[in-house]
Amino acid sequence: LSSLFVALFLIILGTGMLKPNISNMVGHLYSKDDSRRDTGFNIFVVGINMGSLIAPLIVGTVGQGVNYHLGFSLAAIGMIFALFAYWYGRLRHFPEIGREPSNPMDAKAKRNFIITLTIVLIVALIGFFLIYQASPANFINNFINVLSIIGIFVPIIYFVMMFTSKKVESDERRKLTAYIPLFLSAIVFWAIEEQSSTIIAVWGESRSNLNPTWFGFTFHIAPSWYQLLNPLFIVLLSPIFVRIWNKLGDRQPSTIVKFGLGLMLTGASYLIMTLPGLLNGTSGRASALWLVLMFAVQMAGELLVSPVGLSVSTKLAPVAFQSQMMAMWFLADSTSQAINAQITPIFKAATEVHFFAITGIIVGIILLIIKKPILKLMGDVR
Numbered sequence: 001l002s003s004l005f006v007a008l009f010l011i012i013l014g015t016g017m018l019k020p021n022i023s024n025m026v027g028h029l030y031s032k033d034d035s036r037r038d039t040g041f042n043i044f045v046v047g048i049n050m051g052s053l054i055a056p057l058i059v060g061t062v063g064q065g066v067n068y069h070l071g072f073s074l075a076a077i078g079m080i081f082a083l084f085a086y087w088y089g090r091l092r093h094f095p096e097i098g099r100e101p102s103n104p105m106d107a108k109a110k111r112n113f114i115i116t117l118t119i120v121l122i123v124a125l126i127g128f129f130l131i132y133q134a135s136p137a138n139f140i141n142n143f144i145n146v147l148s149i150i151g152i153f154v155p156i157i158y159f160v161m162m163f164t165s166k167k168v169e170s171d172e173r174r175k176l177t178a179y180i181p182l183f184l185s186a187i188v189f190w191a192i193e194e195q196s197s198t199i200i201a202v203w204g205e206s207r208s209n210l211n212p213t214w215f216g217f218t219f220h221i222a223p224s225w226y227q228l229l230n231p232l233f234i235v236l237l238s239p240i241f242v243r244i245w246n247k248l249g250d251r252q253p254s255t256i257v258k259f260g261l262g263l264m265l266t267g268a269s270y271l272i273m274t275l276p277g278l279l280n281g282t283s284g285r286a287s288a289l290w291l292v293l294m295f296a297v298q299m300a301g302e303l304l305v306s307p308v309g310l311s312v313s314t315k316l317a318p319v320a321f322q323s324q325m326m327a328m329w330f331l332a333d334s335t336s337q338a339i340n341a342q343i344t345p346i347f348k349a350a351t352e353v354h355f356f357a358i359t360g361i362i363v364g365i366i367l368l369i370i371k372k373p374i375l376k377l378m379g380d381v382r
Helices: 002-027 037-065 068-093 107-134 136-164 170-197 199-206 223-251 255-272 275-280 289-316 319-346 349-357 361-369 371-378
Strands: none
Touching (some): 002 037, 002 289, 002 319, 037 068, 037 289, 170 199, 170 223, 170 319, 255 361, 289 319
């Protein structure tokens, strides 16, 4: 158990330093009024999902079929190659991008940061110890509850910090206000999308037919393979969206419209998952093709939310908080998972249909309705 928490802590540190900064670097490749910006992030998302596509086939198959230690080792080896590719590619193609921080700390700010970080780490360690001492038998559940609370309150603290900062201009505060409903909508989207590795994974293992017969041949499906459907459809659909946005240019839909349509598609994907239960009940096994259709629709929605969200986060970011704004976008995912940690236990055979019926369609429709005032707050950002 201790090695699991150490591994998760290192993953959290690495992801926290990698994702917001590399996304910010992609944003620096385009000017804020460049119509190719959303397309650039679409291509970036394809690169991310190529790794997600390969991982279930290699790591998942080896981990389940041979040895989990070997599966984790393969992931570590892949990360070493990725680090070299990043180091070599950045120096050769984009040596200047990302070299200097957009809002560098002076000596006083660095000292305050180190003091604050030290205090936070000490408080976290003490809290970790107290949670365990309070109830060793319920430690995991109590720890998850604490993390859920933190996941919900940290974005609020960040928004307050940016809104009250003297480094943020009045025009930038207006754009931050426009970002709030997009942020809340992103939480709804990620709450559904991230369930692919929890609820959908459980459904795939317990409710889908893992030995289907197609075209006269019987196949065996390893449950971990379902995780490749997400990146597979991202890779397949991204060129279509890239072509559409490039063809439309300045005539492409606004960010608000893309968000709304993306949420509606994401909600529709969960309505699809109500059909197996409605048609045949929830006690037997259903065709794996339901998951294929669900992921196809949901990933079309993701391509209208995720790359666009990355793009608009760089557009609406105050100059002094460019990297932090990217962190805010990923905090929407964090908050959604904090919510998921509380609602996932509700999912079971008796609640399957009702659970899937709770979707983001209504939020998407509301977002389309209120798009005009949000667009007004965004100013020249589209």
